[in-house]
Amino acid sequence: MRRFWREVTTAPAGGGHGLLLDGRPVRTPKRAALVVPSPALATAIAAEWAGAGETVTPADMPLTGLANAALDIVAPDPAGFAAGLAAYGASDLTCYRAEGPADLVGRQVAAWEPALKAVEQAHGLVFRRTTGIVHVDQPAGTLARLETLLSARGPFRLAGLSPLVTLSGSVVLALAVADGLLEAGPAFAAAEVDALWQAERWGEDAEAAAARANRQAAFVAAARFLALLG
Numbered sequence: 001m002r003r004f005w006r007e008v009t010t011a012p013a014g015g016g017h018g019l020l021l022d023g024r025p026v027r028t029p030k031r032a033a034l035v036v037p038s039p040a041l042a043t044a045i046a047a048e049w050a051g052a053g054e055t056v057t058p059a060d061m062p063l064t065g066l067a068n069a070a071l072d073i074v075a076p077d078p079a080g081f082a083a084g085l086a087a088y089g090a091s092d093l094t095c096y097r098a099e100g101p102a103d104l105v106g107r108q109v110a111a112w113e114p115a116l117k118a119v120e121q122a123h124g125l126v127f128r129r130t131t132g133i134v135h136v137d138q139p140a141g142t143l144a145r146l147e148t149l150l151s152a153r154g155p156f157r158l159a160g161l162s163p164l165v166t167l168s169g170s171v172v173l174a175l176a177v178a179d180g181l182l183e184a185g186p187a188f189a190a191a192e193v194d195a196l197w198q199a200e201r202w203g204e205d206a207e208a209a210a211a212r213a214n215r216q217a218a219f220v221a222a223a224r225f226l227a228l229l230g
Contacts, residue, residue: 001055001056001057002054002055002056003052003053003054003055003056004021005021005022005049006022007020007021007022007023008020008021008046008049008050009023009046010039010042010043010046013025013033013035014033014035015035016035016036016037016038016042017035017036017037017038017039017041017042018033018034018035018036018042019034019042019045019046019049021049026049028067028068028071028072029068029072030071030072032071032072034064034067034068034071035071036067036070036156037156037229038228038229038230040228040229040230041063041067041156041225041228041229044063044224044228045061045063045064045067048060048061048062048063048064049061049064062217062218062221062222062225063221063224063225063228066159066160066163066221066222066225067156067159067225069159069162070155070156070158070159070160071155073159074155074156074158074159074162075155078151078154078155078158079151081155081158081162082147082150082151082153082158083147083150083151085150085158085161085162085165085171085174086143086146086147086149086150086171087143088165088166088169088170088171089127089138089142089143089146089171089172090137090138090143091135092127092138092169092170092171092172093112093168093169093170093172093173093191094112094113094115094116094127094170094172094173094190095116095127095128095129095130095136095138095172096129096130096131096132096133096136097109097112097129097130097131098131098132098194099131099132103197104193104194104197107193107197108193108194111186111189111190111193112172112173112190112193115172115173115176115181115182115187115190116129116172118176118181118182119172119175119176119179119181122175122179122181123145123149123175124145125142125145125146126139126141126142127139127142127172146171149175150171156229157178157226157229159225160178160222160223160225160226160229161174161175161178161222161226162222163218163219163221163222164177164178164187164219164222164223167188167191167215167218167219167222168187168188168190168191168219169191170191173187173190173191174187177223177226178223178226184219184220184223184224185220187219187223188215188216188219188220191219192212195212
């Protein structure tokens with residue numbers, strides 16, 4: 001998309017805060033009005049549009065993309081979307097520890113166990129840990145509770161949670177970030193423990209490093225999106 005606007009402003013709209021380009025409302029790809037719940041998020045999205053160059057790509061506007069997703073993808077079926085995220089809890093990254101070597105196991109425990117315990121305590125959950133890659137069934141009550149917790153968060157928070165879950169492979173790490181139990185940087189590092197351990201020993205090519213940087217940028221943007229919701 002080429003830039004066609006000069007002025008970017010925000011204004012109250014539809015019970016929230018809308019974005020205007022040269023006085024005209026911005027709409028999502030499915031033509032819904034781009035109206036967000038908080039003034040802080042509206043201001044941050046406006047800054048993305050104001051700072052855009054002559055050619056605009058979605059990667060340049062992660063907050064806008066998440067707001068579009070909230071309205072176009074999540075809002076039509078929040079419960080179904082929440083169920084999809086909650087399903088990650090059945091095989092959460094933080095519950096599967098390596099059999100060895102001891103250095104890797106130690107890093108996994110240090111990176112994952114504090115977040116896992118914090119989320120368990122905060123939400124009354126119990127997760128089963130295991131060693132190796134053989135699947136372990138999580139308690140049915142835990143999975144049901146996860147779905148209830150996520151369903152209550154609404155379309156915008158679910159849209160922000162989605163990249164945290166999918167990029168990390170962990171609903172536990174996502175909830176830890178969303179609930180202020182863990183900062184985004186350490187959470188992303190926790191999700192990458194295995195890959196970073198391998199890179200230290202065998203090296204890493206530029207393509208893999210660039211892919212990790214892109215994932216981290218998306219992860220941090222999603223955490224910021226949630227924080228701006230207030």
